[in-house]
Amino acid sequence: MIAAGPLHKIGPMTGDDPLSAAAGSDPSGAGPGGPRAEAPVVRLAAPSFRGIVRIVLIVALCGLALYLLWRVRAVVQLVGISLFLALAVLPVVDALDRRTPVPRALLILVVYVLLIVGVAVIGYVVVPSLVKEVEQLAHDAPRYATDLRRNSTFRHYDNRFHITRTLVRDAHRLPQLLGHLAGPLKQVTVQAVAFIGQLLTVLAISFLLVLHGRQYIGLVLSLTGERSERYRRLTIDIEEAVAQYVLGNITISVLATIATWIVLTILGVPYALALGFIVGFFDLIPLVGATLGAIVVALATLTVHFPTATIVWIAFIVIWQRFEDYVVQPYVYGRRLQVNPIVTIVSVLVGGVLLGILGAVLAIPVAAAIQIILRDWWSNRSGATSAVADSG
Numbered sequence: 593m594i595a596a597g598p599l600h601k602i603g604p605m606t607g608d609d610p611l612s613a614a615a616g617s618d619p620s621g622a623g624p625g626g627p628r629a630e631a632p633v634v635r636l637a638a639p640s641f642r643g644i645v646r647i648v649l650i651v652a653l654c655g656l657a658l659y660l661l662w663r664v665r666a667v668v669q670l671v672g673i674s675l676f677l678a679l680a681v682l683p684v685v686d687a688l689d690r691r692t693p694v695p696r697a698l699l700i701l702v703v704y705v706l707l708i709v710g711v712a713v714i715g716y717v718v719v720p721s722l723v724k725e726v727e728q729l730a731h732d733a734p735r736y737a738t739d740l741r742r743n744s745t746f747r748h749y750d751n752r753f754h755i756t757r758t759l760v761r762d763a764h765r766l767p768q769l770l771g772h773l774a775g776p777l778k779q780v781t782v783q784a785v786a787f788i789g790q791l792l793t794v795l796a797i798s799f800l801l802v803l804h805g806r807q808y809i810g811l812v813l814s815l816t817g818e819r820s821e822r823y824r825r826l827t828i829d830i831e832e833a834v835a836q837y838v839l840g841n842i843t844i845s846v847l848a849t850i851a852t853w854i855v856l857t858i859l860g861v862p863y864a865l866a867l868g869f870i871v872g873f874f875d876l877i878p879l880v881g882a883t884l885g886a887i888v889v890a891l892a893t894l895t896v897h898f899p900t901a902t903i904v905w906i907a908f909i910v911i912w913q914r915f916e917d918y919v920v921q922p923y924v925y926g927r928r929l930q931v932n933p934i935v936t937i938v939s940v941l942v943g944g945v946l947l948g949i950l951g952a953v954l955a956i957p958v959a960a961a962i963q964i965i966l967r968d969w970w971s972n973r974s975g976a977t978s979a980v981a982d983s984g
Contacts, residue, residue, distance in 0.1 A: 669947065670790060674797035676954055679831055680838035682802055700802050704795060714869055721866030728862070728895075822972070829964050834957040840924035841953075844916060845872040848882070852889065855908050859901045861893055877952050878940050882913055931959050 639647075661668065681703055688699045801808070809827055813820040849872030856864035867889050874885030886909040893901040931939075936956060943955030 670793055671797060672954070673950070674794045674801060676834065676838075676957065677794060678798040678801035678805060679834040679957075681798065682805070682831070683835045683839065685802055697799075697803055700799055704799075714873075717866060717869060721863040724863070822968075826965065826968050829968075830961045833960045833964060836924075837957045837960065840921070841876055843924055844920055845875045847920065848872050848875045848885075848912070848916070851912060852885075855905065856889065856893075859893065859904060860896050861889075861901065862895070863892075867892055877949060878956050879937065879952075882909075882916070931956060931963055935959050935963065 681700070684703055685696065685699050688694075688703075689696050692699070809824075813823055813827070816823050849868040851868075852871040853864050853868035856867055861867065870888055871882075871885035874881040874888075877884070886906075889909075890902055890905055893905045936959060939955040939959035940952050943951030943953075943958070945951070947954065
């Protein structure tokens, strides 16, 4: 009876509650089956006053930053366009800088002058040709309508829907519509002054970025500490990707212009060079640009040898676009710009909504830059995770 007292007191801890016994008797967590990890204890505590103030300040500062960013969104757009132009011009300036002893600032000015002259020459060639084409189309509309009605199939639908009558009426109104544009030209002039101011701002910022951009980047990278080398490689990859896209896009547009000019000249389409420039300009726009340019030229081919010239042009443009997609673009862009198709479509749509045609043109290099950043982040995150797993 004397020994039963201690056993009765110890029994509830060892027999009735083995977990409590194990936890109390062996602090290391070792049991009959070997060592066992102690279960983590999660405790919820009320946040401190300092933590609440910190969260409120972070939220307030983020809201203020977003508000200021929205207010200066026009400036942000100009800086983004300037950065894009600087990345486009940078490879050309670097190539000239390595081969000539001319000061870098003077080389940048020479490249700018060449770009402005090129745009002016294209405008001088295209705009008068388009005006003459519209006048000629209005003058010859009845003859084209008569030629179209010689086709029995077209004549059948024309008798039902009065297509030629509508086309002739609208064609005769084209010169009048051009005359009515004189009124809105006043507004266009006012907007052109603002555009010139923005253009000068973009050129000035791009000039400074091309001239001292690497110094600015080096200054920023010096603030990142031990990660500066990683961010430097990331910056170089983005720079090369954007520059490759810009030069490649221009190269593809030039090839499309030359090919269109040759084909339209063979077909005898008037103002073939102007139409070639139009196709080259639209070809700069991703996804839909080439199709829009092809439609404009197809309308112009209706004026000569209908429907033979139109059929030949459609066949050519279909083959040419396949040649661009599978031969020219992979060769010019390389593997650096393999952007996911869904990302391409979404980025072009978003860019078009934000900046119109310019936004659609800038969308793919921006998407490529974001893809490079995400790929770098994911690779470093995976590497860090595997390193932690190996050490564990």
